Amino acid sequence: MxxxxxxxxxxxxxxSAAAEEAITLRSTELKAKPYSDAQTLLTLPERSKVQVLQRRASWTQVKSGKTTGWVKMLSLQLVRGTTQRRADNGLRSLFNVAQTGRGGSTVTTGVRGxxxxxxxxxxxxxxxxxxxxxxxxxxxxxxxxxxxxxxxxxxxxxxxxxxx
Incomplete structure (x- = not known):
């Protein structure tokens, strides 16, 4: 423990030192600083592509076009070319459910992203x-x-x- x-x-x-791409999972506010009460620079629509610059606690600094700001980590999904879904993922998930009784998709804020x-x-x-x-x-x-x-x-x- x-x-x-x-x-x-x-x-x-x-x-993270290397910039990564992500998409917004929902319409989300791009904040000037990593605080809920910070100035809202703009509202990113759902499925907006952004570039991830850094992470701080539950906030992620992103760049959208020419604007850089902060969004809540849970509003993003990282896009990685090296971890694209493979055709056998469905069978793996099924095997995992049969073996463990769970689907295997577990996300915690501490390690997400x-x-x-x-x-x-x-x-x-x-x-x-x-x-x-x-x-x-x-x-x-x-x-x-x-x-x-x-x-x-x-x-x-x-x-x-x-x-x-």
Missing amino acids: KRLIAACLALGFIA LSEEDLKNTKPNPQELEEAKQYAATEAEAKRFAMAGKLKAQQVDYLPGGER
Whole structure:
């Protein structure tokens, strides 16, 4: 678990050096700065092609035409020539569902949009991990939160071969 947290923290600080292409998944505002209340430069229509320049937290700096600004990461889908869909992807997905009971498409904000090279070049940051641990809820806090939200406990089994 510690390794996973460390990897996620390290991934959060990586900025991609190579420009990538992306398309907007929905109509989205291009902001002057990576903040929700920043000035809106223009509104990009759905399926607009943009060039990805860098990432910062949940924001991505993009260039559309001559305008550069920031959009929310979840409003973009990266376009990669090296990862185009292959004809056998449907069969692979079917096999994955049969084998694991899942379709295999899982996206988390911490790693969305990172290339394989970005993932390979990560370096752990123990200081950031220790700082992140300070934000963890205690068991008592978690129980109070769950009770306030009328949540019910569920047993979730570990994956085979996983560490506890």
